[in-house]
Amino acid sequence: MPRGPEAVRKWEEITYWPLIIASLLWLIAYSWKSITDAQGELAVVLWTIIGLTYVVFVVDYVVRLFLAKPRGVWFRGHLLDLAIVAIPMLRALRLLRAITSMTFGRHSAGTVLRSRIAIYGAGASLLVIYLCALAVLDVERGAPGANIENFGDAIWWAFVTVATVGYGDYYPVTALGRIWAVGLMAGGIAIVGTVTATVSSYVIEKAAAGRDDDEPATRGQVRGLAQEMTELSGYLKAAKSGEGTDAK
Amino acid sequence: MPRGPEAVRKWEEITYWPLIIASLLWLIAYSWKSITDAQGELAVVLWTIIGLTYVVFVVDYVVRLFLAKPRGVWFRGHLLDLAIVAIPMLRALRLLRAITSMTFGRHSAGTVLRSRIAIYGAGASLLVIYLCALAVLDVERGAPGANIENFGDAIWWAFVTVATVGYGDYYPVTALGRIWAVGLMAGGIAIVGTVTATVSSYVIEKAAAGRDDDEPATRGQVRGLAQEMTELSGYLKAAKSGEGTDAK
Amino acid sequence: MPRGPEAVRKWEEITYWPLIIASLLWLIAYSWKSITDAQGELAVVLWTIIGLTYVVFVVDYVVRLFLAKPRGVWFRGHLLDLAIVAIPMLRALRLLRAITSMTFGRHSAGTVLRSRIAIYGAGASLLVIYLCALAVLDVERGAPGANIENFGDAIWWAFVTVATVGYGDYYPVTALGRIWAVGLMAGGIAIVGTVTATVSSYVIEKAAAGRDDDEPATRGQVRGLAQEMTELSGYLKAAKSGEGTDAK
Amino acid sequence: MPRGPEAVRKWEEITYWPLIIASLLWLIAYSWKSITDAQGELAVVLWTIIGLTYVVFVVDYVVRLFLAKPRGVWFRGHLLDLAIVAIPMLRALRLLRAITSMTFGRHSAGTVLRSRIAIYGAGASLLVIYLCALAVLDVERGAPGANIENFGDAIWWAFVTVATVGYGDYYPVTALGRIWAVGLMAGGIAIVGTVTATVSSYVIEKAAAGRDDDEPATRGQVRGLAQEMTELSGYLKAAKSGEGTDAK
Numbered sequence: 001m002p003r004g005p006e007a008v009r010k011w012e013e014i015t016y017w018p019l020i021i022a023s024l025l026w027l028i029a030y031s032w033k034s035i036t037d038a039q040g041e042l043a044v045v046l047w048t049i050i051g052l053t054y055v056v057f058v059v060d061y062v063v064r065l066f067l068a069k070p071r072g073v074w075f076r077g078h079l080l081d082l083a084i085v086a087i088p089m090l091r092a093l094r095l096l097r098a099i100t101s102m103t104f105g106r107h108s109a110g111t112v113l114r115s116r117i118a119i120y121g122a123g124a125s126l127l128v129i130y131l132c133a134l135a136v137l138d139v140e141r142g143a144p145g146a147n148i149e150n151f152g153d154a155i156w157w158a159f160v161t162v163a164t165v166g167y168g169d170y171y172p173v174t175a176l177g178r179i180w181a182v183g184l185m186a187g188g189i190a191i192v193g194t195v196t197a198t199v200s201s202y203v204i205e206k207a208a209a210g211r212d213d214d215e216p217a218t219r220g221q222v223r224g225l226a227q228e229m230t231e232l233s234g235y236l237k238a239a240k241s242g243e244g245t246d247a248k
Numbered sequence: 249m250p251r252g253p254e255a256v257r258k259w260e261e262i263t264y265w266p267l268i269i270a271s272l273l274w275l276i277a278y279s280w281k282s283i284t285d286a287q288g289e290l291a292v293v294l295w296t297i298i299g300l301t302y303v304v305f306v307v308d309y310v311v312r313l314f315l316a317k318p319r320g321v322w323f324r325g326h327l328l329d330l331a332i333v334a335i336p337m338l339r340a341l342r343l344l345r346a347i348t349s350m351t352f353g354r355h356s357a358g359t360v361l362r363s364r365i366a367i368y369g370a371g372a373s374l375l376v377i378y379l380c381a382l383a384v385l386d387v388e389r390g391a392p393g394a395n396i397e398n399f400g401d402a403i404w405w406a407f408v409t410v411a412t413v414g415y416g417d418y419y420p421v422t423a424l425g426r427i428w429a430v431g432l433m434a435g436g437i438a439i440v441g442t443v444t445a446t447v448s449s450y451v452i453e454k455a456a457a458g459r460d461d462d463e464p465a466t467r468g469q470v471r472g473l474a475q476e477m478t479e480l481s482g483y484l485k486a487a488k489s490g491e492g493t494d495a496k
Numbered sequence: 497m498p499r500g501p502e503a504v505r506k507w508e509e510i511t512y513w514p515l516i517i518a519s520l521l522w523l524i525a526y527s528w529k530s531i532t533d534a535q536g537e538l539a540v541v542l543w544t545i546i547g548l549t550y551v552v553f554v555v556d557y558v559v560r561l562f563l564a565k566p567r568g569v570w571f572r573g574h575l576l577d578l579a580i581v582a583i584p585m586l587r588a589l590r591l592l593r594a595i596t597s598m599t600f601g602r603h604s605a606g607t608v609l610r611s612r613i614a615i616y617g618a619g620a621s622l623l624v625i626y627l628c629a630l631a632v633l634d635v636e637r638g639a640p641g642a643n644i645e646n647f648g649d650a651i652w653w654a655f656v657t658v659a660t661v662g663y664g665d666y667y668p669v670t671a672l673g674r675i676w677a678v679g680l681m682a683g684g685i686a687i688v689g690t691v692t693a694t695v696s697s698y699v700i701e702k703a704a705a706g707r708d709d710d711e712p713a714t715r716g717q718v719r720g721l722a723q724e725m726t727e728l729s730g731y732l733k734a735a736k737s738g739e740g741t742d743a744k
Numbered sequence: 745m746p747r748g749p750e751a752v753r754k755w756e757e758i759t760y761w762p763l764i765i766a767s768l769l770w771l772i773a774y775s776w777k778s779i780t781d782a783q784g785e786l787a788v789v790l791w792t793i794i795g796l797t798y799v800v801f802v803v804d805y806v807v808r809l810f811l812a813k814p815r816g817v818w819f820r821g822h823l824l825d826l827a828i829v830a831i832p833m834l835r836a837l838r839l840l841r842a843i844t845s846m847t848f849g850r851h852s853a854g855t856v857l858r859s860r861i862a863i864y865g866a867g868a869s870l871l872v873i874y875l876c877a878l879a880v881l882d883v884e885r886g887a888p889g890a891n892i893e894n895f896g897d898a899i900w901w902a903f904v905t906v907a908t909v910g911y912g913d914y915y916p917v918t919a920l921g922r923i924w925a926v927g928l929m930a931g932g933i934a935i936v937g938t939v940t941a942t943v944s945s946y947v948i949e950k951a952a953a954g955r956d957d958d959e960p961a962t963r964g965q966v967r968g969l970a971q972e973m974t975e976l977s978g979y980l981k982a983a984k985s986g987e988g989t990d991a992k
Binding site (some may be wrong): 003070152156159160163164165166167168169173191192196198199200201202204207221222224225228229231235236 | 316357358361362365407409412413414415419423428430433434436437440441442444446447448449453454470471473474477478480481484485
């Protein structure tokens with residue numbers, strides 16, 4: 001069997017849609033199980049789906065690691081993929097990748113980037129909030145002294161946390177629940193940072209507009225100037241040598 | 249009846265003031281009803297005003313949709329208008345539009361933009377806080393286990409939430425109240441982001457001032473240089489051809 | 497008595513130190529009264545000092561308004577001074593003005609600006625937190641249901657609020673206390689915004705360093721280029737006219 | 745014994761590893777004591793290690809102060825070192841200094857800077873959170889009315905505080921605990937500011953990419969132009985003088 005970047009690329013092409021479907025199956029089964037606190041036969045079915053999709057993800061990773069040529073290099077360059085295998089939550093974020101290939105018509109690079117950040121950021125934020133709410137609900141439900149007992153309260157808690165408001169009407173009490181909560185808080189800081197950065201980029205760009213003469217000279221302008229100079233230089237040298245010829 | 253962009257523009261010109269008055273009427277009636285928890289005949293009057301202004305907004309939207317020439321294009325380009333019809337809260341924000349046409353004398357583009365953002369932002373923030381307080385009060389008052397029971401507590405809760413402080417002395421307990429609260433939190437993040445972006449733009453602009461020689465070359469400068477070069481080029485070519493004439 | 501900008505300037509020169517001393521007296525008396533909840537004779541003395549310094553501030557404002565030549569213009573341009581007279585808290589911020597005239601040796605404009613923002617910002621933040629803690633303690637102490645009852649708790653509450661943490665162990669319950677709290681939250685957002693803006697300015701400046709050839713061309717560079725071109729142009733024209741003279 | 749900058753440098757070279765080992769010993773002993781609330785003989789051993797490392801730090805500072813030539817200048821320029829001696833917590837941050845010498849291959853200056861900020865920032869944040877949790881646990885444990893009684897709750901409280909969420913399930917009640925908490929909140933604001941600044945720098949850089957002609961002209965470009973002009977100028981002058989020679 002051939003190995004190397006080409007083989008990996010081909011494998012990724014073949015598994016693109018199956019993996020997306022496996023991700024969706026995982027998301028649905030995990031949500032169902034967590035939200036309804038499914039018991040009995042249904043729980044067995046859902047756990048089976050979750051387990052099978054997990055096997056798919058592990059197999060995919062192992063195959064890619066096997067196909068890669070300098071395996072050490074590939075491994076070091078794909079630590080994120082290892083994290084995604086270990087924490088299936090992260091995989092759902094992959095579903096958002098399609099957004100990054102969206103086109104936004106003929107707009108400035110800044111506008112396209114900001115639109116992309118806004119759409120991807122909003123999607124990722126909602127998905128992270130939803131998944132953290134599920135994960136926390138999963139570990140808190142039934143724990144002694146816990147106050148997050150149903151999905152409605154869990155999603156409300158997640159929004160209150162990610163916005164760094166923190167009323168304190170709900171909060172995790174188990175160690176695992178708190179670890180997820182810390183991850184969600186980090187996500188909240190990242191969201192605030194990204195919103196601010198995007199608005200900043202817009203304000204700074206706009207603040208510079210409308211006073212064209214005072215804006216930084218563009219590369220295009222200097223290139224135009226350089227071309228004009230080259231032409232003049234060429235003209236003068238040609239005229240000179242022409243003169244020289246006349247003189248003979 | 250003629251249709252097309254021209255007809256829409258004319259309709260918007262005619263309905264400009266009536267719609268502002270309808271917005272104000274809606275705002276007053278809704279505030280009155282929510283703050284006083286009006287009952288009996290007064291409630292009937294207030295609900296009638298709210299209902300009538302709502303009809304006005306729907307009619308305005310339908311007429312504009314009817315007048316637009318490629319209706320699909322207009323519809324896709326005016327999804328915000330549809331949202332404003334559905335959630336009358338948003339319409340009140342239209343009242344702030346007048347601010348954007350304010351003039352700020354002879355200042356740099358950055359200063360004008362920042363002043364506009366500051367004034368519009370402050371106005372929009374206060375209006376959003378006020379309207380969310382009303383909406384939450386409306387749905388929470390009388391709900392079992394609710395702690396937001398009068399307007400004073402509602403507006404205090406709204407400020408505590410929008411600043412992402414979240415003491416937890418007041419918080420919504422109904423599903424609808426929590427949805428409004430999440431909207432308010434998003435508004436809070438937007439406010440923090442906008443304040444930061446505006447201050448950033450100012451600091452970055454100021455940090456570059458006072459060291460003119462080290463600042464980016466301006467387009468005006470390069471244009472001046474290009475003109476000088478064109479003149480020299482023209483002069484040399486004219487001199488050359490003059491020489492050529494002399495030589496004959 | 498002469499009136500006009502010159503007279504106002506002279507008055508401000510004369511009253512500079514007396515007003516600073518009055519501000520300090522006010523700050524000490526108000527702090528003493530609020531922190532110790534002074535009663536009896538001491539309270540009379542402290543209230544007298546607070547009252548007298550207040551009279552001084554009002555007289556100063558009235559005299560300046562009287563001395564200004566186009567009074568309407570001066571009034572509109574000094575609304576902040578009116579606010580400072582009305583809310584003596586703001587006057588204490590004037591004490592920080594001396595900082596803005598500090599020098600920072602030979603550093604880049606950005607570094608000086610950022611140092612100034614950091615020092616002034618830290619000073620203003622601490623003063624605002626201190627004054628809001630005093631004001632809230634003043635109105636909350638003794639109110640029914642209040643939980644901010646001594647200065648230690650008040651200053652702790654103020655820090656928790658300004659950092660937008662909001663544990664909810666202490667919070668104001670009176671209308672006036674809540675208004676001060678909202679002001680403090682606004683201050684907190686401003687602090688976060690200013691810290692972020694200052695760090696941003698630093699990061700953006702540093703991110704551009706160390707790759708001189710890729711940095712924006714400076715005005716100094718283009719000026720140098722323009723001068724070289726002017727010289728060449730002058731040389732060529734002089735040579736030409738010299739040639740013309742030779743030819744005669 | 746020789747004194748001056750050279751002697752100080754030599755001393756710092758010699759003490760580099762011993763000081764790092766002392767810092768680590770201090771960190772381990774302090775953590776052990778605080779987390780386990782060690783009593784009896786173990787406590788004596790741990791306190792001895794803490795005390796000895798402290799002596800090492802004081803001796804190091806005194807020796808450096810002694811070796812420095814203009815002692816006043818060195819003292820004013822090393823106030824941070826004095827703070828580090830007084831608050832051993834800060835010393836642990838020195839352990840992170842090694843990060844700043846990490847290399848990041850061939851990337852743009854902005855990318856290297858942002859990677860460094862991200863790694864150092866994450867390390868410093870985790871260390872500050874850990875140390876503040878220890879310090880607060882140390883002073884709160886056993887205090888009347890305290891609710892932070894074990895390390896798990898202390899570290900959870902520290903994360904909730906630094907993210908400015910502040911549920912209010914745990915909070916310090918002693919004066920010293922609150923002072924540490926205020927420091928942690930300041931750290932939280934600094935983290936939010938740094939995250940935002942780093943994202944901003946990235947967004948602003950990317951927003952400018954992909955439209956090369958519209959980007960600010962670079963210094964390299966203008967240097968190229970200036971060189972071309974100098975060549976032309978030299979050529980013309982040489983040609984002129986050549987002409988002059990011909991004419992003779």
